[in-house]
Amino acid sequence: MIFDEIGSLFINAAALSDWRYWVMWLIGGLLIYLAIAKDMEPTLLLPLGFGTILVNIPLSGAIDQVGANGQVTEGALSTLFNAGIANELFPLILFIGIGAMIDFGPVLSNPKLMIFGAAAQFGIFLTFCAASMFFGTNDAASIAVIGAADGPTSIFVSQMLNSKYQGAIMVAAYSYMALVPIIQPPVIKALTTRKERLIRMPYKQVEISKTTRILFPIMVTIVAGIIAPTSVALIGFLMFGNLIRECGVLNSLSETAQHVLANLVTIFLGITIAANMRAEQFLKPETLLILCLGLVAFIFDTAGGVLFAKFLNLFLKTKINPMIGAAGISAFPMSGRVVHKLGLAEDKQNYLLMQAIGVNVSGQIASVVAGGLILNFFL
Numbered sequence: 001m002i003f004d005e006i007g008s009l010f011i012n013a014a015a016l017s018d019w020r021y022w023v024m025w026l027i028g029g030l031l032i033y034l035a036i037a038k039d040m041e042p043t044l045l046l047p048l049g050f051g052t053i054l055v056n057i058p059l060s061g062a063i064d065q066v067g068a069n070g071q072v073t074e075g076a077l078s079t080l081f082n083a084g085i086a087n088e089l090f091p092l093i094l095f096i097g098i099g100a101m102i103d104f105g106p107v108l109s110n111p112k113l114m115i116f117g118a119a120a121q122f123g124i125f126l127t128f129c130a131a132s133m134f135f136g137t138n139d140a141a142s143i144a145v146i147g148a149a150d151g152p153t154s155i156f157v158s159q160m161l162n163s164k165y166q167g168a169i170m171v172a173a174y175s176y177m178a179l180v181p182i183i184q185p186p187v188i189k190a191l192t193t194r195k196e197r198l199i200r201m202p203y204k205q206v207e208i209s210k211t212t213r214i215l216f217p218i219m220v221t222i223v224a225g226i227i228a229p230t231s232v233a234l235i236g237f238l239m240f241g242n243l244i245r246e247c248g249v250l251n252s253l254s255e256t257a258q259h260v261l262a263n264l265v266t267i268f269l270g271i272t273i274a275a276n277m278r279a280e281q282f283l284k285p286e287t288l289l290i291l292c293l294g295l296v297a298f299i300f301d302t303a304g305g306v307l308f309a310k311f312l313n314l315f316l317k318t319k320i321n322p323m324i325g326a327a328g329i330s331a332f333p334m335s336g337r338v339v340h341k342l343g344l345a346e347d348k349q350n351y352l353l354m355q356a357i358g359v360n361v362s363g364q365i366a367s368v369v370a371g372g373l374i375l376n377f378f379l
Contacts, residue, residue: 020279021056027282028052031171040178043263044151044270048171051077051274063275077275080268085166088159090269091152092237097262098152098364099241100254102332104216106358109206113324113355115308117362120328121370122304123147127297128374134289139163141374143290146173147297148367149180150330155273156234157371161378167276168287172294180334183295184302185342188326191306196313197346199321203354213246224369230379231372238368302326305359321352327359330367336360 031049035042054062055077063075084090107113124144131140142158146169154173158166176183189197217239224235245254276282305325313319323342327335339356 018279020283021058023283024056024277024279025053027277028056034175034178041174043266044174045178047267047270048174048274048277051271052277054271055274055278063278075275077272080272081275084268085155085159085272085275088156088233090265090272091156091159092233094152094262094265094269095234095237095368096241096244097257097265098332099217099238099243100245100257101262102238102242102245102361102364104213104242104361105208106354107361108208108212108216109204110355110358113358114362114365116305116325116328116359117364117366118328119308119325120301120305120359120363121148121366122308123297123300123302124370124374126300127293130296131293134293135286138378139165141378142166142169143293144297145169145367145371145374146176146290146294147301148330148363148370149173149177149298149301149335150364150367150371151177152269153234153330153367153371155269157374160230160375164281165286165290167273167282168290169294170273171277172291176294176298177331177334180329180331181338183298184326184335184338187299187302188306188323188339188342191303191310192322194346196310196322197342198350199319200347200350201321201324201352201355203351210246210248214243217242217246220365224365224372228369228372228376230375231369234368234372235365238364298329301329305329305363321350321355324352324356324359327356328363328366329360330363332360332364333357335363 028049031045031052034040035045035049054060059065061073061075062077064078065073065075124147127147128140128144131143135143138161142161142163142165145154145157148154151170151173154169155166158169163169221232221236221239225232241257244250244257305328306322309320309322309325313322321343323339327339329335336353336356336359340351340353343350343352
């Protein structure tokens with residue numbers, strides 16, 4: 001027994017000469033740094049970074065190891081992966097928490113805003129075409145969903161399509177979500193004139209009945225399910241979370257779903273996905289290409305929403321501020337706030353928050369439906 005331990009020690013010491021372990025430790029450390037020092041999605045990047053270090057220790061007991069006799073020793077992260085990611089359970093539970101956070105009031109006050117959420121998914125399908133030149137169909141479809149800036153949907157789609165690059169896809173999706181305030185403003189400014197950014201959109205408060213708020217998540221689930229049956233699990237769990245929020249009789253559960261449940265599942269999601277962040281899987285040229293394609297998808301989703309708003313303005317008497325189209329991605333509520341701040345930067349009296357949040361909420365629904373459509377096509 002002692003000799004076995006000594007032998008393992010020498011094997012570990014020899015394995016440390018492999019530069020890939022050191023690179024993965026640096027990547028794990030970078031993710032931890034971004035989570036703590038820069039406050040970038042800390043509930044996800046912190047466990048993901050620490051998990052990356054855990055799985056890249058030679059002969060790590062955190063993941064399954066095959067012994068010399070062929071016997072498999074189960075690791076905790078591998079067990080969690082099979083229990084929560086392989087069957088898509090963790091992303092779906094997280095959607096309950098996200099649904100409980102969302103107030104669909106701004107959309108119900110102005111239903112026309114939903115069209116911008118759909119327009120902002122343009123980058124997903126454009127990136128799929130580009131990614132198909134380098135990857136297989138299922139991997140290309142999984143990479144394209146990064147553009148929606150919807151981490152749980154990206155994970156769900158990549159798992160359902162059995163993508164080999166889940167770790168890279170998750171890092172890209174959540175990193176770009178956190179970088180919304182950096183990525184979106186230059187794209188928006190490049191596509192709009194100052195005159196367009198100065199357009200004011202007065203907001204009229206409309207009282208939404210409780211009945212409407214309760215019926216909305218139910219009807220969205222039915223309609224989305226008919227359009228894309230594979231999206232029923234995604235949209236259904238999201239809308240179930242919202243129904244908990246709006247029903248008025250489950251306030252304590254709503255609070256739990258918004259805070260405790262969402263944060264707890266996100267932590268497990270991050271550290272579990274790290275099981276796919278092993279050096280031999282992650283350190284490939286394809287990983288860098290995925291990060292680049294994810295950025296392309298994100299930029300074109302933003303551009304798609306802005307350009308669609310500019311197109312509509314050609315036919316409208318009352319002009320729309322094209323910047324709100326950029327909020328159609330799923331990064332809620334960051335994208336809506338970015339658009340609002342850009343409006344205030346041009347005119348301190350130009351309040352676009354409610355319209356931008358309405359489009360942002362629509363983007364949350366549209367990204368889930370887009371993910372469901374992709375699954376319909378490729379499953």
